[in-house]
Amino acid sequence: MREHHLEKEFSFPDFRKALDFTVRLGEVAEAEGHHPDIHLAWGRVGLQIWTHKIDGLTESDFILAAKADKLY
Amino acid sequence: MREHHLEKEFSFPDFRKALDFTVRLGEVAEAEGHHPDIHLAWGRVGLQIWTHKIDGLTESDFILAAKADKLY
Numbered sequence: 001m002r003e004h005h006l007e008k009e010f011s012f013p014d015f016r017k018a019l020d021f022t023v024r025l026g027e028v029a030e031a032e033g034h035h036p037d038i039h040l041a042w043g044r045v046g047l048q049i050w051t052h053k054i055d056g057l058t059e060s061d062f063i064l065a066a067k068a069d070k071l072y
Numbered sequence: 073m074r075e076h077h078l079e080k081e082f083s084f085p086d087f088r089k090a091l092d093f094t095v096r097l098g099e100v101a102e103a104e105g106h107h108p109d110i111h112l113a114w115g116r117v118g119l120q121i122w123t124h125k126i127d128g129l130t131e132s133d134f135i136l137a138a139k140a141d142k143l144y
Contacts, residue, residue: 015107019098022112026091035087038112040094 004056006049006065010072015042021072028067034060036068076128078121078137082144087114093144100139106132108140 012018022040025047029035039046049065051058084090094112097119101107111118121137123130 015098016102019095019102022098023091023095026087026094026112030088030091035114040098040110040112042107 004050006047006057006061008047008049008065008068010045010047010068012043012045018043018045021045024071025068028071029064032060032064032067034064036064076122078119078129078133080119080121080137080140082117082119082140084115084117090115090117093117096143097140100143101136104132104136104139106136108136 010018010021012021018040022038022045025036025038025045034049034051037048039048047065047068049061049068050056051061082090082093084093090112094110094117097108097110097117106121106123109120111120119137119140121133121140122128123133
């Protein structure tokens with residue numbers, strides 16, 4: 001976790017499963033109206049969450065992070 | 073373009089369209105058996121392509137980059 005970001009990394013056995021997770025995460029982000037940065041690579045998905053408007057963290061960030069954990 | 077990566081950035085009007093592009097790009101990567109790093113954020117998709125095995129560029133990288141351009 002950096003000063004004003006939530007950062008997480010999730011591991012997967014291949015690219016396909018990482019891509020699937022990215023899609024489901026993207027759907028959650030759309031539903032929440034709160035959009036993370038997602039870094040998709042072979043076997044992993046990196047996630048950075050923060051609130052652009054204040055360049056810091058709000059409740060929405062923690063909700064999205066918790067939903068990402070649950071999805072995983 | 074860095075020394076041994078191909079780098080591109082694609083712009084979109086919203087998160088949804090950037091997510092859709094990521095999915096289609098992921099499908100191309102799977103079909104090619106060659107996987108880029110994809111950085112998805114609101115309204116943009118960043119792409120880094122290189123060949124891990126040689127930590128440099130091969131023909132596969134340029135093919136994937138051309139297919140990404142075509143897709144866009």
